[in-house]
Amino acid sequence: xAVRVQEADFDLSAEINAFRAGRPxxxxxxxxxxxxxxxxxxxxxxxxxxxxxxxxxxKALLGxxxxxxxxxxxxxxxxxxxxxxxxxxxxxxxxxxxxxHRGEAFHACEFIMDYLKTQAPFxxxxxxxxxxxxxxxxxxxxxxxxxxxxxxxxxxxx
Amino acid sequence: xSVTVLYFARLREALGVAQELIALPAHPANVAGLLDQxxxxxxxxxxxxxxxxxxxxxxxxxxxxxxxxxxxxxxVAIFPPVTGG
Numbered sequence: 019x020a021v022r023v024q025e026a027d028f029d030l031s032a033e034i035n036a037f038r039a040g041r042p043x044x045x046x047x048x049x050x051x052x053x054x055x056x057x058x059x060x061x062x063x064x065x066x067x068x069x070x071x072x073x074x075x076x077k078a079l080l081g082x083x084x085x086x087x088x089x090x091x092x093x094x095x096x097x098x099x100x101x102x103x104x105x106x107x108x109x110x111x112x113x114x115x116x117x118x119h120r121g122e123a124f125h126a127c128e129f130i131m132d133y134l135k136t137q138a139p140f141x142x143x144x145x146x147x148x149x150x151x152x153x154x155x156x157x158x159x160x161x162x163x164x165x166x167x168x169x170x171x172x173x174x175x176x
Numbered sequence: 177x178s179v180t181v182l183y184f185a186r187l188r189e190a191l192g193v194a195q196e197l198i199a200l201p202a203h204p205a206n207v208a209g210l211l212d213q214x215x216x217x218x219x220x221x222x223x224x225x226x227x228x229x230x231x232x233x234x235x236x237x238x239x240x241x242x243x244x245x246x247x248x249x250x251x252v253a254i255f256p257p258v259t260g261g
Contacts, residue, residue: 052261068260069184069185070260071182071184071234071237071253071255073237073251074234074237074238074253077237077238078237078239099260099261110260110261111260111261131261134260134261135258135259135260135261136257136258137239137258138258138260138261139184139234139253139255139258139260140258140259140260140261141184141185141186141255141256141258141259141260142259142260143185152185152186152256152259153259154257154259155230155256155257155258155259
């Protein structure tokens with residue numbers, strides 16, 4: 019598994035190609051890409067600044083990926099999260115999961131994103147016509163992560 | 177004993193400090209005791225760190241609870257609920 023936190027943009031095709039290169043056992047790659055939108059809560063958003071807690075970010079993301087590996091039979095996972103200043107339409111995050119079959123990759127990809135949204139120490143500040151404002155956490159994000167707590171998942175040993 | 181305390185995002189701006197070294201009583205210390213000590217500064221500290229506020233605490237880069245023990249040299253981070261992704 020690999021986790022990268024970087025200011026630079028990433029090339030989606032290049033990342034996915036490198037991720038699965040030379041590994042014929044991979045039958046499925048599920049990938050999620052999060053993007054900067056130009057509107058939030060009724061205001062125009064001209065840009066975004068992503069702050070993080072450098073000492074903890076990598077550790078938190080690796081912990082989330084390790085948890086996904088415990089729950090599903092996945093072959094590999096890749097997380098790239100950008101920090102610093104971003105513009106509308108920019109890519110923010112990539113989560114890619116490889117597995118033999120699609121079900122495990124889909125589930126693990128969504129799980130990693132849901133946990134990243136509530137556990138990884140990143141904070142967004144939006145630039146709007148009314149000034150800069152910190153994005154508030156959404157209750158729906160807590161709900162999205164919590165639903166995995168009780169969900170029956172495919173047993174790795176079945 | 178002392179711990180390093182880091183503040184992030186909205187909390188860092190509200191409190192006006194990013195990092196500080198805080199001396200704690202030598203007897204068994206935990207996150208709750210540290211927060212009490214910070215709130216005792218009054219003003220914005222009391223408001224921003226009120227138990228009704230939705231902030232999070234990490235100890236040595238792991239999410240922590242109010243009862244998590246603290247040791248000399250620990251790194252404590254206090255921050256708003258995260259909003260990445």
